Amino acid sequence: MGDHHHGPAKGLSRWLFTTNHKDIGTMYLWFSFAMFILGGFFAMVIRAELFQPGMQLVEPAFFNQMTTLHGLVMVFGAIMPSFVGLANWLIPMMIGAPDMALPRMNNWSFWILPPTFLLLASTLFMEGGAPAFGWTFYAPLSTTYAPPSVTFFIFSVHVLGLSSIMGSINIIATVMNMRAPGMTYMKMPLFVWTWLITAFLLVAVMPVLAGAVTMMLMDIHFGTSFFSAAGGGDPVLFQHVFWFFGHPEVYIIILPAFGVVSQIIPAFSRKPLFGYDSMVYATASIAFLSFIVWAHHMYTVGMPVAGELFFMYATMLIAVPTGVKVFNWVTTMWRGALTFETPMLFCIGFLVLFTIGGFTGLMLSIAPSDFQYHDSYFVVAHFHYVMVAGAVFSMSAAVYYWLPKWCGKMYNEAMGKTHFWISFIGFNLTFFPQHFVGLAGMPRRIPDYALQFADFNMMSSIGAFIYGASQILFLYNVIATIVAGKPVSDDKVWEGAEGLEWTVPTPAPYHTFETPPRIDPDHVHS
Amino acid sequence: MSFEAKRLWKLALGPVLILMSAAVVGAEVNQVNMSQGATxxxxxxxxxxxxxxxxxxxxxxxxxxxxxxxxxxxxxxxxxxxxxxxxxxxxxxxxxxxxxxxxxxxxxxxxxxxxxxYDYEDAEMDIMITGYQWKWKYEYLNENGENVSFFSNLRTPQSEIYNTEDKGQHYLLEVDEPVVIPVDTKVRLLVTANDVIHSWWVPELAVKKDAIPGFINEAWTRASETGIYRGQCAELCGKDHGFMPIVVNVVSRDEYNDWLGAKQAEAAEIKALMAQTFTMDELMERGEAVYQRACLACHGAKGEGGLGKAIAGSPLATGELGAHLDVGINGVPGTAMQAFGGQMNDVDMAAVITYQRNAFGNNMGDMVQPIDVFNYKKG
Incomplete structure (x- = not known):
């Protein structure tokens, strides 16, 4: 049996029944890209309506459905599954394991996603329309005043949570049990570390989200009053429960991105990551702090001043470990021998834009100032700097970096660089002016706006169309690479790349590390 | 002139207008930073x-x-x-x-x-602010005299929103009745909501407070300069979240007292009118004014309809009176037709229903008296 290498099954059954971490990773990545296009399409509708003052294309009620679905699809459909896909592909290869620890559950956690998003998207065609209460679905707008489709939304969130929890348990089990001999925790690549911590966050908070939507379900259909003052409940309770999930959630999105950047910057700096240990501790600190800062999303709900102060101080503290990470990345580049292939460009873009998003995050943490920023476009600008420039830029970097290893072919570098520059320009044109209109007083989630905001909104819309179009180039480049890219045969595709995934043949065979690799005990970390 | 050209023209004119009307403060065209405001x-x-x-x-x-x-x-x-x-x-x-x-x-x-x-102590006056889908209600909680209370609705007509008319300078930031407060006075704001969560935000007054149904939040402001300050609802509250602006008129103490006196007299007058029986002419005259304020935006100047249904010759306005009153008082759920029963006094309701039944070629000849509205509401 030892030498028996079997390849993938043929046809559709390969994908339906696969338990192979690479196949499942591939499916996650394609699915998340499809959701990225769908969520992006919703964003284009939003920006097209906001191109000029006045209502032109859609009605206000539909506009709210677009903002809601844009948020939900991007967070739960695009960003989260994309990093799970990356984890599936890379974690076994990075720790020298033959596959994920729980391969059948792995298949299941993926395959429940597509029907769930189909269900969620189908609410658009239901009577009363899709959910229109924002991706934060504050009660009672999402309960007493919600369209009937809210029940389908609640079911979707339950299943998404189920998928995430299964995916996370799998990652925890894999990292804890399947590391190759000699691959101690402090030798693991940082991507594995950040995902391990993320997985714990997911297991901790996804049930809380499930609790929140279950309470909604009870309020809507079973006569309870968790979130209704008329029955002795409290609408603010919803926000506490939601953000107890929601704040860790944003780190769930960004920590794997930190991991990706920590792999790629050293590779193209040709110099080891600076401060590996402190990176691990910083990640753990951020994860811990993420549990005690949730109410900074709620400074204006009328909390007692003591609560307000606690959440302000705790939130400001996050700047310390986040700062450590940024300083470490910059120091990694310092006195390296830098080259600027597409993955590196996206990482530098990440570094610049995420740092700006971090600064505005610090500004938002200051409770008195937040009374002016809260629920304005300043917040929209802030979280897109963190989410898009943080998660999506690093994800693009990851795809360009590992694609040659995955498919054995090299992407078109000129097209990749073009994708980066158009993305970078389009992104900043979209979101930088949103800081201005937010500070000038434009609330978020409005379908129409006062005339003084017109010019910056037009700029923002033009930027969004450019950014959206650049993703088509990305899709084209990836497909062109897989179909007709220039073959690569080096195991180590990039000169400066480090780690076990670069020791297996290119393209990575269907099964890798069937026998555990030997880890050099003197090698610091990969 | 195309829309674009007009906007460019307005942009060029913007700073001039701002200089000319120094009392009008608020976000400037293409403002890039937070304003220091008036507090x-x-x-x-x-x-x-x-x-x-x-x-x-x-x-x-x-x-x-x-x-x-x-x-x-x-x-x-x-x-x-x-x-x-x-x-x-x-x-x-x-x-x-x-x-x-x-x-x-x-x-x-x-x-x-x-x-x-967070220091709410020593406020000199209290205003209760209630968020509704999609308007604000203000109540002056005075210790003596008639309580003053009114709704503040978006004044921008649908025709400007749907681009059939030029947009005015304060597009979407104008209301039919602004809230008035005196300058240099610590005003405590008690903020709550009637349906979903709203948030009362006026950047120049540095107040943003969530309006939460069933709970009352406190905030306060003390404006040091007179002027008109504009804001908007900041918390997503449904379909017309973008269409419930806030306008605060900060005036001198004397002007405030005059205004309050007039509002109190008005409230007392309404109270007296409630018991009165009106003639057809009186109802029609008052009804026309109410129509222009509350109905015209959706139902048209000649009752021809628009966003709302036509009133001229409509089965409702030329049909049974009870059904007509029901729509006026309770609105039509699921449509833009609001329930006006809670935001219009019985005199105005009686007048406007009478007007609708006897104007635009509708010649029903019947009259509604305030007492009829009152009795209808009581069931």
């Missing part, structure tokens, strides 16, 4: 905002400076050999401790401003 708290918040923005800018220049230095001078194409260092405990401790100290320097002024914002 001391607002100025404190602005200073805090600038302080932290300044610190972040300095740190940003440092971080990006080092990064771009590396990008320019430490590139492989310059033939450099990469260094191999990968840790330094001293450096790591330094950049953990120094940011921590910087944070403390931010926390001190932030705490003091926050405590100030």
């Amino acid at each position: 001391e708290v607002g100025r404190d918040i602005y200073n805090l905002h600038m302080l932290i923005l300044g610190i972040c800018t300095v740190i940003g220049i440092g971080v990006f400076g080092v990064m771009f230095y590396s990008i320019i001078y430490h590139r492989k194409s310059k033939g450099v050999t990469p260094a191999t260092f990968h840790e330094s405990t001293k450096v790591e401790i330094a950049w953990t401790v120094v940011p921590f100290l910087i944070l403390i320097s931010m926390a001190v002024p932030a705490t003091s401003t926050l405590l100030d914002i």
